Amino acid sequence: MTASHPGSIGIRRGKQLDKKTLAPTRELTRTSSIVGAYTALAYADNYVYFVADDGVYRVSTTGSGQAALVVKTTALALAMTVYGGTVYWAENGSSTPSALKKLAVF
Helix, strand or coil: CCCCCCCCCCCCCCHHHHCCCCCCCCCCCCCCCECCCCCCEEEECCEEEEEECCEEEEEECCCCCCCEEEEECCCEEEEEEEECCEEEEEEECCCCCCEEEEEECC
């Protein structure tokens, strides 16, 4: 919270939000299902990584090409991040143990 705006958490607005009109949205890819999107989106090296029902995918930020499967998951992936050329994700298994996993991607 900030002193000037009680109740706010001090979120800073980016340059895009300072413009009078926003740029139109662009669709990067389509998929049958994106799960956990509120926690499972990450950006690295000109790719957006996301979790779908069967694995972790990535798509180019240029919008060229289709989403590509990075790794097939064995359980529901709930959270994911990319750091230092490695994608990390948490799987919440019902028939398999829950686990934190990683895979080098670049």
